[in-house]
Amino acid sequence: MATSETDRLLIDRIRQGDSDAWSDLIARYEGRLLAFVESRIGKRANSEDIVQEAFVGFLNSLPNYDGKRSLETYLFSICAYKMTDYLRREGRRPSVPLSTGSDSGGDWEISSRNRGASSIVRSGEQQHLEEKALVEALTQQVAYWRSRNDWVKIQCVELLFVRGWANKEAATELGISEQHVANYKFEFLSKVRSHVRGQELSEDIFPELYEEQS
Missing domain, CATH: 1.10.10.10 (Winged helix-like DNA-binding domain superfamily/Winged helix DNA-binding domain)
Known part of the structure; x- marks a missing residue:
């Protein structure tokens, strides 16, 4: 599913340096991302850190984002990577995927048709x-x-x-x-x-x- 018109306009504003647009993005997605992470690791403060890292990751990747995937799916994918890294550091087996379907509330699996194992399992x-x-x-x-x-x-x-x-x-x-x-x-x-x-x-x-x- 491609990015919606509302999200496309939001991304355009962010690329133009509109600080209000960044605030709008956080307001639009922070709650959903936080609920997703907290439901899986059960620690509020750590969940907030992971979500913050996900937003930093999104900002870093913005020049490469072309809108072919929905913004929601893209953000949840980045967040899933960050959460997986956190679980590995904690010595816990990751139970989240490195990609999702169009529905962010659906099942998440540790698999990806788009990335090989070398891109999923990171070395120290x-x-x-x-x-x-x-x-x-x-x-x-x-x-x-x-x-x-x-x-x-x-x-x-x-x-x-x-x-x-x-x-x-x-x-x-x-x-x-x-x-x-x-x-x-x-x-x-x-x-x-x-x-x-x-x-x-x-x-x-x-x-x-x-x-x-x-």
């Missing part, structure tokens, strides 16, 4: 490369904000991504508007994505972020 070395790439990107962005004395932005992303707070909670804590929080989140994710892509890593490092060519 590959996970290390992923972590290293993200750490470098995060360090670059935080250092840049520190050089500009953008302490509120740093506090904001810490509350969102480290402590797992919702936009509203972070806004109240920092005494700023939810729109400012959404803008900082969008800026942060955009910059991290740029830093990661600037490292010119092989697509194999983040296989779930690249759509296979038809």
